[in-house]
Amino acid sequence: MSYYKSQISYDFYLALGVFIILISYLFIQLLPYHIYFSQAEELQIFNTEAYRISQLLVATPGKPANWQTLPASQIIYIGLMDENYNMSNYLSIEKITQLNQTCQSNYSLVKNLLASNYNFSLTIFSSDKKILYLSCLGKLREKASLTRFVIVNNTEATLIVSVGD
Numbered sequence: 001m002s003y004y005k006s007q008i009s010y011d012f013y014l015a016l017g018v019f020i021i022l023i024s025y026l027f028i029q030l031l032p033y034h035i036y037f038s039q040a041e042e043l044q045i046f047n048t049e050a051y052r053i054s055q056l057l058v059a060t061p062g063k064p065a066n067w068q069t070l071p072a073s074q075i076i077y078i079g080l081m082d083e084n085y086n087m088s089n090y091l092s093i094e095k096i097t098q099l100n101q102t103c104q105s106n107y108s109l110v111k112n113l114l115a116s117n118y119n120f121s122l123t124i125f126s127s128d129k130k131i132l133y134l135s136c137l138g139k140l141r142e143k144a145s146l147t148r149f150v151i152v153n154n155t156e157a158t159l160i161v162s163v164g165d
Contacts, residue, residue: 046144049118050163054148056114057081057122058159059088061095068098072106078113089150091159096124096133096152103136110136120163127156140164 060079062068067075078099082092103110103122111120119140124133133152143164150159 043143046118046163047146049116050120050144050146050161053114053116053120053122053163054146054159054161057161058091058148058150061092068092068095072102072109072113075113077115078110089148091124091150091152091157093133093153100134100136103134107136107138111138116163118163118165120161123160123162124150124152124157126152127158131157133157134159 056077057080059081060077061081061083062079063076064070064074065083067078078095080091080095080099081088082090082095084092099110099122114120119138120136121138121140121142122134122136125131126133127149140162141164142162145160145162148159148161150157
């Protein structure tokens, strides 16, 4: 026991040591949860981006709606919805063809027009897998993929959007 105010007893050092050991133990036990939640958050971001890109393609005709006939400098964003039907999931073969050509020649332009910060791949093929309408393949490590069923030329088709880094 200390009789002077400036002295600290051994009890204090013991309590401080136990406190530090306890905090260290808790930190080590909780660290894997932080890693798990970080990975889950990253996966959610990629899933959201895949959905956003697919929704932009199948639910909007693009801006302007006749973007496939205009030079790239006049296009705000692209969409594949056929404005003649004015229904989502009904895609225009002319827009798909133009997107396919643009993607083959200038992937970064397509990435810009879809306002994506991530690499992606777009594939549209007929339901019997005999006709490949669109193959826009970016270089990516796939993190998320989304499949949507669409109509192209009055036939069923499948759109696959893959997103990664």
